[in-house]
Amino acid sequence: RTMPTGIKLGPAFDRDEIPEEFEAQWISVDGSTVELVLWSGPLARDGVGRAALVVRGDSAHEITAPHDAVDEPVRALGRYLYEPEGAVIRARLIGEVARALQAGPMSDGIAYLTGDEDRTSPFAARFRVRETFPADPKTLAREMHARGIGTLEIKKRGVDIDPAEFRKKLKLRGSGSATLFITRSGDKRVAVLADRE
Numbered sequence: 409r410t411m412p413t414g415i416k417l418g419p420a421f422d423r424d425e426i427p428e429e430f431e432a433q434w435i436s437v438d439g440s441t442v443e444l445v446l447w448s449g450p451l452a453r454d455g456v457g458r459a460a461l462v463v464r465g466d467s468a469h470e471i472t473a474p475h476d477a478v479d480e481p482v483r484a485l486g487r488y489l490y491e492p493e494g495a496v497i498r499a500r501l502i503g504e505v506a507r508a509l510q511a512g513p514m515s516d517g518i519a520y521l522t523g524d525e526d527r528t529s530p531f532a533a534r535f536r537v538r539e540t541f542p543a544d545p546k547t548l549a550r551e552m553h554a555r556g557i558g559t560l561e562i563k564k565r566g567v568d569i570d571p572a573e574f575r576k577k578l579k580l581r582g583s584g585s586a587t588l589f590i591t592r593s594g595d596k597r598v599a600v601l602a603d604r605e
Contacts, residue, residue, distance in 0.1 A: 412449035419444050419498055433459040434495040441494030460495035462530055469530035471496065477503035480512035482594075483522060485540060489514075489589060489602055490521040490532040491563065505531045515592040518566045528605075535587055535602035543567065543590050543597040545577040551601075556582030561604075566592040 409427065419434055419441040426432050431452035433445045447453070459472040480503055490511055492502050497519045506512055509532065511523030521532065528534055541551055552560065558580045562571035567590050574590070589600040 409448065412451045413447070414451055415446040415448075417444045417446065419494070428457075431456050431459065432499070433461055434498040435461045435463065436493045436495035437463045438465070439493075441498060444498070458499045458501060460493065460499040460501050460531065462493045462495055464530070467530070471499075471501050471504055471531055473499075473501055473504060476500035479503045480506040480521075482514065482516055483512035485514060485537060485593060485598075485600065486511070486522045486524040487537055488523055488525075488527075489535045489537055489600060490523070490529070491535070492519055492521065492532045496531050501531075505529055515566065515594060518591055520565060520589065520591055534605045535589075536605055538586065538601040538603065541599045541601065543599040545574065548588070548599055549578045552578055552580055553582070555584060555586075555601075557584040557586050558582040559585035561585075561587040562590065563587065564590045567597055 421444050431447040434441060435443050455474050456472045457475045459470055461470045477500060490509060492505055496502060496505055502519055506521050509523055509527045509529055510525040511521040514520045514522050541547055560580055562575055564571055569590060587602050587604055591598060
């Protein structure tokens with residue numbers, strides 16, 4: 409508080425311990441959230457309380473706001489599903505990214521966004537939705553087999569599963585590939601089959 413300071417911390421640092429007058433900048437590099445930096449005094453930028461810096465390869469993009477962003481309303485699953493970068497989630501700037509994408513969360517408290525507009529963002533990975541299924545291993549095993557999917561990236565939020573164990577239950581075979589999101593939509597568990605774009 410008395411000296412201009414930059415403090416490097418782990419990204420999971422307790423947000424309640426961040427002094428209100430500091431700038432908090434979370435950083436993601438190539439898909440991994442790697443650190444939180446607190447800036448004080450003249451090192452803190454005017455009007456910036458929260459920032460998410462996303463670095464991929466040689467490019468870097470940053471989103472900033474005075475404070476945590478207000479979330480968009482929950483909406484039904486659309487043509488696209490977006491997975492915000494970890495830095496955006498930690499900085500609680502998901503609402504800013506959602507508005508730029510004309511999207512909203514699939515469920516309260518779940519950091520997956522959905523929308524129908526053909527938009528991209530450096531702050532979120534985009535997936536084109538194919539189909540939805542009940543999040544039941546037997547049903548999913550049958551449906552993945554019918555589609556010839558042998559390589560399946562499994563992502564989950566808001567459900568208590570181990571993706572590696574869940575994958576074993578599906579007994580995948582075939583030459584196709586896709587991404588499967590297992591999450592909540594409202595009060596129901598749902599599996600969303602999608603393609604990374």
